[in-house]
Every structure is written in C-alpha cells, then in structure tokens.
Amino acid sequence: MAHKTLPPYRAMLVVDLKDFSGVPAAEQGAVGGRIPDLLHDTFQRMGHGYLWTEAKFPDHTGDGYAMGFRTKHLPILVDSFSSTLQQELADLGRRTGVPQRMRVSLSVGPLTDNSGPRIRDGQGAARIETHRLLDSEPVRDLLTRSNPQVTLVATIISARVYQDVVVGGYSELRADHFVAAPVKVKSYEGNAYLQVPLPSGDLLANGFAPVEPPRAGDPVADSGEHASVRMGNVSGNRGTVIGSSRGPVQTGNGVQVNDSTIHGTVMRDKRSGRK
Known part of the structure; x- marks a missing residue:
C-alpha cells in the first residue's frame, strides 16, 4: 500500500x-x-x-x-x-x-x-x-x-x-x-x-475566563459578571441581606453585603457601628 x-x-x-x-x-x-x-x-x-x-x-x-x-x-x-x-x-x-x-x-x-x-x-x-x-x-x-x-x-x-x-x-x-x-x-x-x-x-x-451563564433550574441570578447574587429570606424587618452563592451570609442589623471578594469581612451597620 x-x-x-x-x-x-x-x-x-x-x-x-x-x-x-x-x-x-x-x-x-x-x-x-x-x-x-x-x-x-x-x-x-x-x-x-x-x-x-x-x-x-x-x-x-x-x-x-x-x-x-x-x-x-x-x-x-x-x-x-x-x-x-x-x-x-x-x-x-x-x-x-x-x-x-x-x-x-x-x-x-x-x-x-x-x-x-x-x-x-x-x-x-x-x-x-x-x-x-x-x-x-x-x-x-x-x-x-x-x-x-x-x-x-x-x-x-x-x-x-x-x-x-x-x-x-x-x-x-x-x-x-x-x-x-x-x-x-x-x-x-x-x-x-x-x-x-x-x-x-x-x-x-x-479575569480572562469567559463568564458562564446560569444553568437551567439554577436559582442564581447572574449579574453579568463572575459574581452571582442570591436573595435569601431574612427574619424580621430590620434589614436586608445580599449574599453571594459562594460564601456565608453575614447577618445582623442594617444592610448586609457578602461576596467572595470581601474574603469574609463583615460589613458594619452604618447606623449603629455594630457588626
């Protein structure tokens, strides 16, 4: 051949x-x-x-x-x-x-x-x-x-x-x-x-990695960036919790913000100065 x-x-x-x-x-x-x-x-x-x-x-x-x-x-x-x-x-x-x-x-x-x-x-x-x-x-x-x-x-x-x-x-x-x-x-x-x-x-x-869209059935709402935002239920009516799916949610009075970029830092309540 x-x-x-x-x-x-x-x-x-x-x-x-x-x-x-x-x-x-x-x-x-x-x-x-x-x-x-x-x-x-x-x-x-x-x-x-x-x-x-x-x-x-x-x-x-x-x-x-x-x-x-x-x-x-x-x-x-x-x-x-x-x-x-x-x-x-x-x-x-x-x-x-x-x-x-x-x-x-x-x-x-x-x-x-x-x-x-x-x-x-x-x-x-x-x-x-x-x-x-x-x-x-x-x-x-x-x-x-x-x-x-x-x-x-x-x-x-x-x-x-x-x-x-x-x-x-x-x-x-x-x-x-x-x-x-x-x-x-x-x-x-x-x-x-x-x-x-x-x-x-x-x-x-x-970074350079492409942003992956949320998969069907995933409750995460993609913000258009790498970080995703998930809204959870909060007891009481004294504040709001906004958390990333990639980290624990910090709780307390006032507006709470959590994201993996914060590296676990607790956001303080502006009104009281408390965590």
Missing part, C-alpha cells in the same frame, strides 16, 4: 477585525484594504520585517488576513505579534480618530506547502482549527468585556502551540500569562489559551 506524504508543519496565523459588518459597505473596501499594510508595519515594528516577506500562502479574507510561517518562528509570533499589533492599532486610532480592534489566533500542524497555486497550499486541520479559534466565543468575549479605547487586541492560541512553545520554555511569556478556555465552534471542539497584551475593564476585575 502506498503511503501518503505528511505535509510539513507550519505555524498558522489569522487576524480579524471586530465589528467589520458594522462598517458601511462603501467603506469596507478601504478599511479591509488597510489590513496588509497594518500587518506589514507590525512585523517591521517587531524588528522582524522579513516575516512578512517570508509568509506562506497569504490570504486576504476581506475583514482579516491569514498566513503561514515556518515553525521555528512560533516563539517570535507568540511573544511579539499581538503586543506589537496593539501598538500599531493604537497609532492608527490616533491618526484616524476611529479605534479598530482585532482578534488573533495562532495554531500549528501539517499544512500543504508545495509553492504552487495558492488554493493547493495551506490546507489542513491546523488551518481549520485556527479559524475556529478566531471565531470562538472566549476570544470574542475578551473584547466585549474590555474598554474599546484601551484593549485593541485579544489573542487565542491552540493547545499545541501553548504546550510546545509556552510550556516548552521557548517563549518569554509564561504559562500564567495565559488562561485556558474550552472552545466549541461548529464541529470543532477543544481547549485553547487566551492572552491579552493590554487588558482593561472587566478583564481586570474578573
């Missing part, structure tokens, strides 16, 4: 503009057309302009861009690409007065690379994975929960990139710079890792 040839391993990088569908149709060509220049300038700013020239099977997707690289460049891409893209987008926003935000995904695996027609190159499961990661809710959530004037880039990398580059010690970024997140998009399901060069807003308050 003839054996099939395994394609070479390639790093796959894809970027996508947030809210491109909200751009007026007459302006989409100009906005999307700036993406290659933006990426070119990002690699130049990184001090690795040759990567733009060496990029394999480049593909403009209209509201984004995809390209492949030799795997030896993965540490550079993990360490520098997103943080430098953040700087480029900030400069662009200052020049145009219109902040633009992007999602970035990075994966690795066997991809066809025959230096032939583009339609035959860059094909493989790793490319599908990279696009699925880019479209996933966890990385979209990072931009939704952050300040649109501050956090301009959100990144998601595949488990393979995380293990080989970050855990393997080839990256200047360490494991605690990333947060694990389950991903399920269409038929794709797996684990990935989130990273934000410049977090802001709710990301600073509650």
